[in-house]
Amino acid sequence: MDPVWFxxxxxVIVALAFDVINGFHDAANSIATVVSTRxxxxxxxxxxxxxFNFIAMFFFAPKVADTISKIIHINPLDPAYVYVVLSGxxxxxxxxxxxxxxxxxxSSSHALIGGFAGAGITYAGFSAPRWEKLFKTVxxxxxxxLMGLLLGFIFMFLVFWIFRKWKPKQVDKLFRKGQLxxxxxxxxxxxxxDAQKTMGIIIALLVASGAMESTVTLKLTxxxxxxxxxxxxxxxxxxxxFGGWRIVKTMGMKITKLKPVGGFCAEAAGAFTLFxxxxxxxxxxxxxxxxxxxxxxxxxxKLSGIKWGIAARIVWAWIITIPAAALVSSLFMYxxxxxxxxx
Numbered sequence: 001m002d003p004v005w006f007x008x009x010x011x012v013i014v015a016l017a018f019d020v021i022n023g024f025h026d027a028a029n030s031i032a033t034v035v036s037t038r039x040x041x042x043x044x045x046x047x048x049x050x051x052f053n054f055i056a057m058f059f060f061a062p063k064v065a066d067t068i069s070k071i072i073h074i075n076p077l078d079p080a081y082v083y084v085v086l087s088g089x090x091x092x093x094x095x096x097x098x099x100x101x102x103x104x105x106x107s108s109s110h111a112l113i114g115g116f117a118g119a120g121i122t123y124a125g126f127s128a129p130r131w132e133k134l135f136k137t138v139x140x141x142x143x144x145x146l147m148g149l150l151l152g153f154i155f156m157f158l159v160f161w162i163f164r165k166w167k168p169k170q171v172d173k174l175f176r177k178g179q180l181x182x183x184x185x186x187x188x189x190x191x192x193x194d195a196q197k198t199m200g201i202i203i204a205l206l207v208a209s210g211a212m213e214s215t216v217t218l219k220l221t222x223x224x225x226x227x228x229x230x231x232x233x234x235x236x237x238x239x240x241x242f243g244g245w246r247i248v249k250t251m252g253m254k255i256t257k258l259k260p261v262g263g264f265c266a267e268a269a270g271a272f273t274l275f276x277x278x279x280x281x282x283x284x285x286x287x288x289x290x291x292x293x294x295x296x297x298x299x300x301x302k303l304s305g306i307k308w309g310i311a312a313r314i315v316w317a318w319i320i321t322i323p324a325a326a327l328v329s330s331l332f333m334y335x336x337x338x339x340x341x342x343x
Contacts (some may be wrong), residue, residue, distance in 0.1 A: 004079050008209045011086045012202055016235045018089050019198040021096050022108040023053065023239020034183040034267070039176050039260055046241050048180070049187040054237035056191030057229050062218040063281030064193055067137070068200025071113060072120035072128045074208050081208035083336050084119045085201060091115030091329025095321065106318060107285035111325040112197055113137055116204075118326025122333040137283055141318065144273055144284040145292030151269035152296025159261055160300065175260040182267035187240075189274030190286045195236040197283050202228050262297045269293040288318060 031045040040048060074081050092108070092115040099106040113134070120128035163171050199218060206212040218225045270290040277284040 004082060004209060007082050007086070008205060008211070011082060011089065011205050014086065014089050014093070015198050015201050015205070016231055018093050018096070018108075018112070018201075019195065019232055019235035020239035020242070021093060021100075022112075022194055022198070023050075023236045024100075024242040031183070034179055034263060039179045039263065040183075045183070048183060049190075050237040050241040052184045052187035053191030053195070053240050054233050056188050056195065057220065057233045059188060060192035060196070060278050062196055062199060062229075064196035064278055064283045065200040065203060065218055067133055067281050067283055068113070068116075068197050069203040069207070070130055070214075071116050071133055071200075071204075073124070073130060074204060074214070076207055076210045076214070079209065080123060082205060083340070084123050084333065085116070085205045085208060087119035087122075087329045087333035087336065088112070088116035089201065090332045091118060091325045091327075094328045095325040099321075106321045107287050109194065109197055109283050109285050110137075110141070110318070110321045112201065113283065114322035114325035115329035116201070117322075118329040119333040121326075122330040123337070138322070140277065140282050140284045141288065144277065145288040145295075147273045147276075148266075148269050148289045148292035149296035149299075151272055152266050152293035153300055154296075155265040155269055156262065156297045156300040159265060163261075172260055175264045179260050179264045179267065182264045182271065185271035186267040186274070186290070189271045189278065191233060191236055193274050193278045193284060194286055195232045196278070198232045198235070199228050200283075202232070262294075266290065266293040266297045269296065285318070 031040075031042070031049050034040050034048075035042050035045050072084070074084075089112075092111040095106070095111040095115070096108050117129045117134060163174075166174075203212065203216060203218070207214050207216070216225065218229055220226055220229060267290075270286075270293040273289045273293070274284065274286060
């Protein structure tokens with residue numbers, strides 16, 4: 001077997017490992033509110049989220065995967081681009097694991113995009129990235145959380161007005177059930193947007209190796225691409241099932257105190273934002289989205305109820321994610337160039 005194919009197979013395994021890491025890193029996004037409001041136990045919550053992460057493949061067209069696969073210009077006649085994809089994954093995984101250990105809910109999506117772009121620039125210069133696609137993604141770094149924040153605020157305000165004559169116990173009972181639905185919707189949006197990012201990386205890898213045309217379209221009815229869709233969604237679901245308890249604590253319990261009605265509004269706002277972004281083919285941060293939604297919900301009661309110090313720490317982690325992952329990937333790619341005999 002050609003040594004390049006060993007590298008391709010290894011990189012696919014690394015990509016799926018990233019998907020698993022993404023799942024447990026971002027598990028908090030799907031289950032933090034439903035756990036913090038004690039609607040579900042942590043064990044049941046991760047199973048609930050993992051199931052809807054998996055079935056998301058039946059609901060969304062692979063537009064995000066197409067965006068990710070075209071983040072950089074790939075020359076299929078140059079096998080070095082396989083190393084570019086691998087380096088991008090290494091940078092993203094390193095940053096994900098580091099921020100998971102610190103308990104920071106940073107963006108796996110932006111780590112992947114930063115890593116991929118950093119490795120591409122190191123190998124082929126600043127002409128390597130497709131800047132219009134990068135710009136669209138970077139533009140949504142502030143838009144996604146702000147959209148979640150605004151929708152969370154509006155939903156919470158509407159719920160307050162609609163149920164203003166209800167007794168607190170009645171509202172609590174209703175939204176404890178409703179939160180199962182909103183958590184399912186959010187997990188569906190999370191799986192739809194995030195699993196597609198790894199699908200896009202695998203497509204880029206196969207295009208770089210010459211195994212696929214750059215015009216390929218992911219379809220459940222096409223056996224040549226079905227394995228990519230299934231494996232990525234399964235890896236995401238397994239990662240979610242493992243859970244990310246350090247980040248659950250930050251997201252669900254430290255930003256603001258939530259009741260079931262607040263959890264419902266935050267998840268509904270996050271789900272709406274993710275559905276919109278996935279439909280538009282924009283790889284957004286599920287972490288940014290739910291954090292913004294939680295802040296929006298908390299702001300309807302009193303701003304002092306939000307622990308802004310923790311929120312600011314999270315924002316700083318968001319800002320440095322793309323350049324940090326790009327730097328790690330760039331260093332890894334530079335090391336390959338130094339020691340690989342064919343560069």
